[in-house]
Amino acid sequence: MRGMGNGIGRKRILDVAINFSPVISAFIGILIGACFVALWGVSPIMFFAELVKGALGDRLAVGSTLNNAAPLLIAGSGTAIAFRAGANNIGQEGQLFLGGLGAATVSLLIPNLPGVIGIPAIFLVSFIFGMAFASIAVLFRLLKGVNELLVTLLLNYVGTLLVAAMVNGPFRSATNVSYPQTDAFGEQFLLTNWPQFGYMHSGIFIAVAVVLVSGYFLWFTPMGLRIRNVGLSPEASRTTGSNPTAIFVVAMLISGGLSGLAGGVEVIGRSELLRQGFGASLGFDSLAVALLGDINPFAVLPAGLFFGALRTGMQTMQRSIGIPSALLDLVKGVIMISIMVGGAIKLYVRLSGVKKQKRQVEDDNVETSKEQ
């Protein structure tokens, strides 16, 4: 009953703001980043200009943006599926690293595999590696009832360290001693790239395909409906004949698998070999991408491209005007927080709106609504 005082005008503005909340969140993130760079004596306008130039300024920039976006889109769609099912998978980083490890495993252990089989095999194995890593959290949940949140979170560290251990140990290149990395993979394992399009590699097509298939899966198939049903109301999904546990498992595994696939694509698309910390923070970025995309794969598409551009822009800026690329973390964090705060405000507006609309004999309902 508190929201009653809101004037109509203010509410309208809020409504409009809510509909554009991801865009506004992204804008707030960049804006705060822009204010922050003033410490380097860079004007916010110059920051924007450099950011856009760095991300989209020339062919090379666009290619790099798309290459950055590819893993984000794949892992971001997976995250969207998990979140829609109410599965708190925040272990994208670790799963992505494991996927990269999977790619390395195939190309280093069976170096003579022809590319026609090799590339699909790499996709499959990196998917399975990511899925296996996610399944640890699934097992914990099923056997011990442990929430997957903390497990997946910790496994991020385990995943990155495992890759580090491998590229420093068994997979370490014998020829290159300067940086812990594997030998270069065979040519046939690498995704095609086009120098004329700024070294864009074919991973982006895979990414777009994954996005479309995930979106289709989530919004147009009965299984997708059941997944969304579980996330919104596990009780209702039980009474309408779904099995929430089974759906949780499926969503977690798909999500882990897609994060793994993202790692695989990153490795054979861009790195061409596995090096320590190869896709650092790609997993966390994909989490932000999923949130920015309203945990809807179709909306993940623009969100992923935006983050790809942001990553590229920041990397370029470090070279051109000396702004540390670590600023990306700050922008990402601000975006995540502002999305959530926007969501909270949206809920508040909706609750105060519903109170006005709904006619109800509150007498008996007060108790129940209070408990929520």
Add this chain to the structure above:
Amino acid sequence: MGKQKEILLEMRNITKRFANVTANDDVSLTVYKGEIHALLGENGAGKSTLMNILYGLMKRDAGRVLFKGREISLHSPAQAIEAGIGMIHQHFQLVDKFTVLENIILGLREGRHIELPLERAEKKIAALCESYGLDIKIRALVENLPVGEQQKVEIVKALYRDSEILIMDEPTAVLTPQEVRKLFVTLNRLREEGKSIIFISHKLPEVLEISDRISIMRDGRMVDTIDNTPDLNSRQLATHMVGREIKLQVEKKPCCPGEVVLSLDHTFADAAGESCGIKDISFELRRGEILGIAGVDGNGQEDLSEMIMGLRKLTKGKICILGEDVSNSSTKKIRGMSIGYIPADRLHAALVLDFTLKLNLALNHPDKPPYGNRFLMNFKNISRIAKEKLKQFNVAAPDCAELARNLSGGNQQKVVLAREVGEKTDLIIAVYPTRGLDIDATRFVFDTLLKERDGGAAILYISTELEEILTLSDRIGVLYEGVLMDVFPAENAEVEKIGLLMAGERV
């Protein structure tokens, strides 16, 4: 009672409006010192609203509250407690994982001490318990105490705060008969010690037994306040309370039962959480009949329905639907037969509030024609069917793309009905389908169910409202503590008999 009565509390001309409903319309209530004052009324009569206003949980739109002759402001429960008003909610406001002692002293500020005054509090509680004849285990964890004990903790908690008036919201609803006896002893003791009690209930015999005066509310108005004299009887009270004899009149064709649709054979289910489980229930339900299951809330109603729907594990016995053994089958399989299920908690268990109406209507079988196949949903059909059903069931919604959340309670229930009985069904299980609905919506639910019955469906109608059971059923069963006490034809039903069965007494 010969001595001069001293007025403790006066609520004058209280009015409280919600959006379109006036929950309290010019209500006045006077409570004397040292009396048990019953507040009687049906669900939705406005009792809880009045008491929530008194306890500072809701703000009144108009009216005054005088306590000991002084006007008090009531913006929060803390102010009410400060003034000397204590409330014991139906769902106890206790922290389960705290000890009794911690619960009692929670939220109190005593001087400027940082340390909890545990020993002082313990002494004070012991003294209180002694003077009121209460006996509680002060160091026990609340979650380990039975309900009756928890209620005592609530009482002590209020007394510890020097409450002079205790509001008790349906205090007997959760108690066993023995516990009710003990509670009444305590209440009498409190009265002797000069405390006043507002006793909210809709159970007539209890009210007659315990109270000194009775205030009756109906449709948000205070109908009357009467002294509880020995010649007052339940019938008089009931007439006051209901106002008219029977609210709902439905036209009912005679019942002609057909083949057996649902049969339960010595079924058992374990208790889960607050429910009491199912103990040895057997019955048969035939086409074209409505079996009404009466009983006080929490006596196994939800367990029974969930057990049949495969949502609860059947530990012993056998359930057959249309001759097929479905004991411990998955809900999905049971849903595959033509069954409609209206769960008790429609907000959480039946609808997905953030889905559109058309998706909610397709939720049972999204992977079957006409809604779709395994790989694709047919949105054209889903929309078309949704539109038809919304029209058929008179759902007041702009269109089928509206979110379920934005509908009123009655319309939400209509959506559930449309989904569950909108197609040809052999069996309908309806749990509290009219809960929270106004009279028109209730009538609609009744008409729909009767139409289904006449169309050859078997209906299991579970409700706590005896009046509804009597109106609708062809046969009546009574649930008590997970046991089906008796099943008998509706023609032979006597209210007294059902009442006794509901209280666990075999007739």
Add this chain to the structure above:
Amino acid sequence: MGMAVVLEFLNSMIRVSVPVILVAVGVCFSEKSGVFAMGSEGYMLISAFVSVVVMIQTSNHFVSIAMGICAGMAVAAVFSYFTVVLGADQVICGLGSNFVMLGLTSSLQRLFWGTTGIPRIAAINPIAIPLLSDIPFVGNMLFNQPFLTYITYALIPFAWWIMFRSSFGLNLRAVGENPSCADTLGVNVRRMRVRGVVIGGAFCGLGGAVLALSQVQSFTENISGGRGWLGLIAATFGGWNPLAASGAGLIFGAAESLQLRLQIFSKISISSYVILLIPYIVAVVFIMFVGKSKRHPAGLGKHYRKV
């Protein structure tokens, strides 16, 4: 590998576990009040950074630690505004604030010191407590420590006392278990939760300051390196009881200390990265043992909204 090595290991175990223990205690306060302490990593980072900066400027340990604590509290206060007052999702906001802190500290570090690195700051020397440190075996382990360790010794039981023996603690636990009940009894749920989170921020801040000033003696990028999470796991494993959480924190300290020792002494060639895994493996095992803990505050992670 003689007795000296063992004694040295035990001594370092205590020293190394102090930051994790402090974070664990802080997490107890936040989560007992019903708010996920997902931001613990960020509180540590910002406080480590601030305390190092202040230390370089003032060379005064007390001032720099105080400023570090203030930084942790300030960030926690902002976090609590978003989550407790506005009701934003605690998990995502916590993660988000960690990223903000990571980006902030890493960028500022570059800005202040460029790529040349940060000057090392003076070590905090251990103070041997007379008599007590002479007790065989445990004496050196417990009482030959930097003064920050002694402060921690005092803080743990104090935190326990506040949590379980003070009226503040009672109210704090009540808003975490059953906010609506606490509300009807006149406890201000929002205010208590904000306080819980901010106290958590203070403890994490102290943890970050100890880590930077006493152990690393400098600031490095992502200096906390997951210790915030380890503290969170320790608190969960300890059932949100500061004493038990400290015990769990000590095990992490032991794991980390073991990992440090192994890297120095290891004759067998285990990849150092495998060794680095030890604390996280311990943490995962911990989570497994927590299982479906019934002690979990009932209101944890749920926003409380008044009608």
